[in-house]
Amino acid sequence: MNRIKMFFSSLLKKDAAKTVITSLWCALLGLIVGFLILLCINAQEAGYGMSSIMGNFLIFKNADNRLDYFGQTLAKAAPLIAMSLSILVCYKAGLFNLGASGQYSVAVLVISFMGAGANLPWWLVMVAAMIAGALWSMIAGALKVFFNVNEVISGIMLNWIALYLVNGILSANATVWDSTHSEAFTISGESNAHIPTIGLDKLFAGNSIVGLGMVLILVVAIAIFVLFKKTTIGYEIKAAGLNGDAADYAGISKVKNILIATAISGALAGFAASLNLQNGFTSWRLSSAPPLIGFQGISAAFLGGLHPIGVIFSSYFIEHVTEGGSMITDLGFAPEVASIITSVIIYLSGFVAFLKEMMRKSEIKEQLESISRIKGAGK
Amino acid sequence: MSDSYAIEMLGITKRFGNILANDNMDIRLKKGHILAICGENGAGKSTIMSILFGLYEPDSGIIKKDGVEVKISNPNDANKLRIGMVHQHFKLVDTFTVLQNIILGDETINQYTGPLNWFKKCFNWLNKNVLRIIDYKKAREEVSEIIERYGLQVDLDKKVKDISVEMQQKTEIIKMLYRKNDILIFDEPTAVLTEQEIQGFLEILRNLKREGKSIIFISHKLNEVFDVCDEITVIRQGKCVDTLEVKQTTKEAISALMVGRKVSMPIKKRHGECQGEVLRVEHLTMVDPLTKKTIVNDVSFNVRRGEIVTLAGIDGNGQREVIYGITGISKTQGGTILLNHQDISSFSTREKIKAGLAHIPEDRHKHGLVLDYSVSENAILDRYYEPEFSKFLLLNQRNIKRYVSGLMEKYDIRSSDDESTIVRSMSGGNQQKIIVGREIERDTDLLIAVQPTRGLDIGSIETIHNILLKQREQNKAILLVSLELDQVLSLSDRILVMYEGEIVGEFTPDQANRELLGLYMSGAKRDEVNAIKESEHE
Structure with missing residues (x-):
């Protein structure tokens, strides 16, 4: 019994364990606040509403329906994972990528023309989307390193530039624009640009939006993990991000590494667009606000403890709640309740660091107490 | 009465992570005396003074002022207790003038003294709590008086970025006096001064003492310490080793206490030749x-x-x-x-x-x-x-x-x-x-x-x-x-x-x-x- 206790207390001292615990706390608190809001809106249905948000696809009685919606949640979580990786890479370089939405939008432009328009092979479209995102992101990176423009400001402004650029160009081109629905053409299942399903759709009751993308995003997440854990590139980026002066002094160029990090980050945002659009699920609609996914990526990244593997789970959780939220409209709730929950989580994710600090403090206090106990016993 | 304490810090312990910066330290400052706190770099001098000034809270221990236990959890508390500190790195606003720096945070507020009683009341309340129009004229008078009294010549209208380090230090000192602080802490004040300026500074310390201020002087330069101080508390590795009266000790004894053993500066001259x-x-x-x-x-x-x-x-x-x-x-x-x-x-x-x-x-x-x-x-x-x-x-x-x-x-x-x-x-x-x-x-x-x-x-x-x-x-x-x-x-x-x-x-x-x-x-x-x-x- 004591050994189990010892095992847990030593586990708790590990930094990773603390991150997991605090992230779970944030998620839980977010759900509680969400529930309170549901209670305020409609007390009678709040319980049912909450269970459908939490249950998402599980509320369906039919097994095929369940699988179908489970597949959909998974497929929609994939781009969010890419997006949170994008935020994470920049964060490691000491930058806050608030421009991910813009990078995503520019990638959408490329995908629409090359995929829905020209019907090019899916991998080519994917690579082009990533390059587009990378180049767009490097504008902010270059402004940062050469003119010391704050990347948050330039990122936000580039979001709006990208938004109206994409709105304007797409809607003016009949080859890619479906004017009757006022949205870009969706990539169909038969298109060359559609990411192959490699038989995964069969596992999810024939839901064709599940496919190779799911495998790719896991590979990419692991690749990012390896990048920061094992390679000199990751080592340099982190050094430049944690202490640019020391990096410069050691001959690690801050300029080079910020550009590399913003490029990788932008490529990942482009990858997110590719995963979202090239499975034939959705397309670009005229919008007056930058795509939401760029901001959801931030909350997923923080909730995931800024860890490449952690964000897989946090992204899925956020997508799960969001999808669940879209199912409670018929109960008299707005689907935005799910957004409220995720927003609360975003705010709380800021507390991840704070909660960790609290845990550390209580640890020190314990140590001090045990020291004074030992001293007291000595006397 | 001369033996009563202005400040007593008893059993102060402060820990940063795994490092014990202060370990059950006792510091006693007599009224109207200059107490030197000596110790090598990293011995815990700055930490204990930061505790006294409210920058850190101790993990345990108590602080007494004039024999009464007090709690100092931030510099404002210290200020209220009339404890002032000149830090190693000065806390001045570069683009403000010397005068503005001195009164910053404790500004003299304009008082309307004309006719109309109700207006006077309203205006003065408003100015005290909302407008806070500064009465530079009165402030200047007050500051000038301090300058006269203690012989601290500075140009009040120069910006801090344009004056020498010595002048900046004087500004810091006037700042403390303006706040009517009677306990003054100096954290390694002479580190930034030239030999000649140091003499001037020590003279200022003597003046302050003559005016009845109690002073804590942190230094590891024994020449200065023996010049002006009354008592010396020696700190080593976060502990108070001893407190001695200057008249009854020697520099060699203090220096040995500070390092815990005989100091040996290795003077090993080069024997070979410089080639290439x-x-x-x-x-x-x-x-x-x-x-x-x-x-x-x-x-x-x-x-x-x-x-x-x-x-x-x-x-x-x-x-x-x-x-x-x-x-x-x-x-x-x-x-x-x-x-x-x-x-x-x-x-x-x-x-x-x-x-x-x-x-x-x-x-x-x-x-x-x-x-x-x-x-x-x-x-x-x-x-x-x-x-x-x-x-x-x-x-x-x-x-x-x-x-x-x-x-x-x-x-x-x-x-x-x-x-x-x-x-x-x-x-x-x-x-x-x-x-x-x-x-x-x-x-x-x-x-x-x-x-x-x-x-x-x-x-x-x-x-x-x-x-x-x-x-x-x-x-x-x-x-x-x-x-x-x-x-x-x-x-x-x-x-x-x-x-x-x-x-x-x-x-x-x-x-x-x-x-x-x-x-x-x-x-x-x-x-x-x-x-x-x-x-x-x-």
């Missing part, structure tokens, strides 16, 4: 990018194998910039830098490192280490790309681990989790040893060390001195920058004194002594210097 030039700096000129002021003016010198050349001087006379220029942290405006007869002036930092430049930077937190990296990640910071540590972009963890654990053993680097300890959690001495080890293991011909022992305990200082001397024995060229005269005198083979961006004196350690160096460092004397010395045997 390693570093040659010619006509180096640098300009401050912000103020456009010339901070390094036509500096030329060289460093040969087997010698330690020291750039001495008071902080801020261009020594730092010379090093920044050589290592590539800052841009130079002119001049050439030759390393092993190769012009490296236009090299990138990486190229300079590869050409054989090893550098122990002054600011180990800013330039030396990535604090949130582990020991092993820091130990390879400027050589991770070498084939031993990485191949095809992949770090070779096994080699790194083997190399770093060897390094930790060789340089006696202690940490809680071996190589994977995050450097931020380690003590300054161990952090510095990582840098020293990293740079020396690169086995380059030239080693530049800027204040390599700053803020370290005596054990680490000795280790680092010995490492430098050993490097000299192995025929390396060493360029040292130091602000501590004892270090300069005991380690150097050649001393170059810098004043306002120029080399104004060159000495061998036999020619030099503290007073002489002091004259050159303060600009009172200067020579024409040709600091490029030919090798004795080419």
Whole structure:
């Protein structure tokens, strides 16, 4: 019994364990606040509403329906994972990528023309989307390193530039624009640009939006993990991000590494667009606000403890709640309740660091107490 | 009555992470006395004073003022108790005038004294709580009176950025007096002053004492302490060792208490000859990018194998910039830098490192280490790309681990989790040893060390001195920058004194002594210097 206790207390001292615990706390608190809001809106249905948000696809009685919606949640979580990786890479370089939405939008432009328009092979479209995102992101990176423009400001402004650029160009081109629905053409299942399903759709009751993308995003997440854990590139980026002066002094160029990090980050945002659009699920609609996914990526990244593997789970959780939220409209709730929950989580994710600090403090206090106990016993 | 205490700090304990900065310390300041707190760097002097000033809260212990227990949880509390402090780094607003700085936070508010009673009431309430229009005239009168009384001449209308360090310090002192503080804490006030200015400062202290102020004077310079203080509390490694009356003790006794054993400054003179030039700096000129002021003016010198050349001087006379220029942290405006007869002036930092430049930077937190990296990640910071540590972009963890654990053993680097300890959690001495080890293991011909022992305990200082001397024995060229005269005198083979961006004196350690160096460092004397010395045997 004591050994189990010892095992847990030593586990708790590990930094990773603390991150997991605090992230779970944030998620839980977010759900509680969400529930309170549901209670305020409609007390009678709040319980049912909450269970459908939490249950998402599980509320369906039919097994095929369940699988179908489970597949959909998974497929929609994939781009969010890419997006949170994008935020994470920049964060490691000491930058806050608030421009991910813009990078995503520019990638959408490329995908629409090359995929829905020209019907090019899916991998080519994917690579082009990533390059587009990378180049767009490097504008902010270059402004940062050469003119010391704050990347948050330039990122936000580039979001709006990208938004109206994409709105304007797409809607003016009949080859890619479906004017009757006022949205870009969706990539169909038969298109060359559609990411192959490699038989995964069969596992999810024939839901064709599940496919190779799911495998790719896991590979990419692991690749990012390896990048920061094992390679000199990751080592340099982190050094430049944690202490640019020391990096410069050691001959690690801050300029080079910020550009590399913003490029990788932008490529990942482009990858997110590719995963979202090239499975034939959705397309670009005229919008007056930058795509939401760029901001959801931030909350997923923080909730995931800024860890490449952690964000897989946090992204899925956020997508799960969001999808669940879209199912409670018929109960008299707005689907935005799910957004409220995720927003609360975003705010709380800021507390991840704070909660960790609290845990550390209580640890020190314990140590001090045990020291004074030992001293007291000595006397 | 003269024996009653103004301040008593009893059983103060303060811990930062694993470091016990103050361990059950007792400090007692008698009314109207000057108490010196002496101890080596890192002994815990600044910490305990920060506790008294409310910057830190102690983990345990109590503070009494005039015999009454008080709680000081922030500087405002300290202020209310009339405790004032002059920090090592002044807390002044550069772009404000001296007067504005003095009254900042305790402004004299305009009072309307004319007719109409109800208006007077309304206006004064409003001004006191909302508008807060400052009555500069009255403030100036009050401040001038303080200046007169204590003989602290400063120009009230000059901006702080335009006045000397000595004047800034006076501003800080007036600031405390303006707040009617009667307990004054000075944290190493003389560190930034020249020998001549120090005398003036000590005179001010005597004046303050005469006016009935109680003063705590933190210093490790015993000459000053014995000059003005009444009692001395000696601190060593976070503990109060003893409190003695100045009249009944000697400098030797205090110095022995401070270090815990006999001090031995190793004066090991060079025996071999200087063969071959390693570093040659010619006509180096640098300009401050912000103020456009010339901070390094036509500096030329060289460093040969087997010698330690020291750039001495008071902080801020261009020594730092010379090093920044050589290592590539800052841009130079002119001049050439030759390393092993190769012009490296236009090299990138990486190229300079590869050409054989090893550098122990002054600011180990800013330039030396990535604090949130582990020991092993820091130990390879400027050589991770070498084939031993990485191949095809992949770090070779096994080699790194083997190399770093060897390094930790060789340089006696202690940490809680071996190589994977995050450097931020380690003590300054161990952090510095990582840098020293990293740079020396690169086995380059030239080693530049800027204040390599700053803020370290005596054990680490000795280790680092010995490492430098050993490097000299192995025929390396060493360029040292130091602000501590004892270090300069005991380690150097050649001393170059810098004043306002120029080399104004060159000495061998036999020619030099503290007073002489002091004259050159303060600009009172200067020579024409040709600091490029030919090798004795080419």
